[in-house]
Amino acid sequence: MNKSTILVTGGSGYLGSWVVKGLLEKGYTVRIAVRDKNNTKKVSHLHDIAANAKGNIELWEADLLKEGSFDAAAKGCETIYHMASPFMLDVKNPQKDLVDPALIGTRNVLNAATRSETVTRVVLTSSVVAIMGDNTDLQERGVDALDERFFNESSSLTHQPYSYSKVLAEKEAWKMEKEQEQWKLVVLNPSFVMGPTLTPSTDSESLNFMKQFLGGQMFMAPDLTFGWVDVRDVAKAHILAGENQEAEGRHLLAENTYTVLQVGSILRKVFGKKYLLPKYQAPKFMLYLTGWMFGLSTTYVKKNVGIPLKLNNTKSLTLGLTYTPIEKTMTDMVNQMETLQLIK
Template sequence: MKSINSELPVVVTGGSGYIASWIVKYLLEEGKSVRATVRSLKDNKKIAHLLELKDQFKDKLTLLEADLLQDGSFDQTIEGTELVIHTASPFFVAGIKNAQKQLVDPALQGTRNVLESCNRVSSVKRVVLTSSVAAIHSDNIDSLQVPNNTFTEEHWNTTSNLTHQPYAYSKTLAEKEAWEIQKKQTRWDLVVINPSFVMGPSLSKRLDGTSVEFMKNMLTGVFRTGVPDTKMGFVDVRDVARAHILAGFTPNAKGRHITSAEVIPMLGVAKIVKENFGKKYSVPTGNLPKALVYVIGPFFGLSWSYTKNNIGQPLNLNNEYSKSDLGLTYRSLNETFVDHVNQMQTSGLI
């Protein structure tokens, strides 16, 4: 049981990221001081939304540079703090040329570097880590091996590797490493957040995020001919941000937390958009036959093995522990997708 001093600054790594930006905003709105790390302070485009928060909250927000792959890079940032929220990790599933270099190294090395810094800085009491449901399961077909096709926090992804679902593999390795490092000491404890596919309004106007890209494809006719008949867990980015803060400041919080509002078919996203925006967007109206996904899937980064293991397979995610342990409540996916579309429109992204 760790009680965190809310007068001390909270460290958020990867501060300009989709989830992290909301964590930073909420912490500042609650009157807390934040030290957020970014890759480069010179990249004004990437950190524009954080600079806006800095204008608003002044000295309450400190932006610092840190490199996931550099030993000791986080020592100074973490000095004198009790709570570290480590969100920094690459998230993309398409266009991967070297999975080891693009995904595994930054996820694994980054986690190692941040936690080794926590070991060196004697004030740290708790680390909250952003993992993923990808560390719990790889493909939907894996659900055939678990009771009621339902994954819980007890389960671990055992079927990903460097060539199959490398993103899921990187998250699994990084989370396992975090638990190993945590076990070797007793001063700080580890609380892990495992979100499903994170959607909802972004605080930045960037287009390079996987979630934004997914929604853009959904709205602009890329999936016009139909979508794969696959189920996915979805969760609002604002609820995921709240989960991290609750995990940090709830003294009894412990373990892993599946953070997912609902599992719906991919077509369910299109249905919600159509219900709310009518014919404004060119959303898909049906599922693609599996045979066709084998043919055109690779153009969208869907390998044959992905198609085989996910199309038409069951999937359930049990989110009860996130509610009971953290007191988290979930907003409806209707609100998530509507707010997401509106934000993209306002930001000129569609």
């Protein structure tokens, strides 16, 4: 068994690429689980990173929905980072497109960890939406800020199905951890992940949001408050959670919470009038009438628009994490998008 070998699912994605980069720079041998090893386009950027790093990468084929397909890749690994789970907000079949890959995929990866006989730690990428479903959860819980004590109980297949998929998958992971004694589970719950990308793919929800934001599609900002966090900080948290043997439980990752309008103001200070950033906040009644154009249901508008949100990130600091200010996160992201000509 090679103690320095790590398996990463979702390693070619927006967040996963940063995690793989960090692991390679530390000298690990990183096994990346992909559906098709011959699709070099998705992993060519990781080979480039590995060429200038101390570690090595290996490609292993696996399918989230296929029982046993991760077994070979997990054998001989000490740690698994399970990040592969679809992040799509506009889906026609939420059970097939979101819940099944998240839930069945988690079962398959964690069963492979148990069958490996070598894996001692699993780091799972969950989400803040496994903690909360709507901003009204803060009021309903009767607390000043939401933290790792809470699980999302308000999402379903018909209301916020992505959030529903994440809470189901995380609960299943905790259930499976209790049923065995070989490996320890550590969970990370990032809020809205933003920042520069390493992958040539341009279809991440984070990049799509920024394109719409800069392009004037939110000329009047909805009064929505989110937690925001830098992708590089989330990647660092993953590596710290994997290496620190004292790390345990869940970790909510957020630099802070901001409204969409506040983020627009931050970007305007840097880029001036270069982009059609929102200057005004849309009244809630307007979103009841027009929200469907942006994929916002009346239930979502009722439970989130104009509702404040506070998140407590204190536990994540015990990992040794220091958060990047949102100004730097957003500026770095836009500057890179300009360089890559991703902004029209």
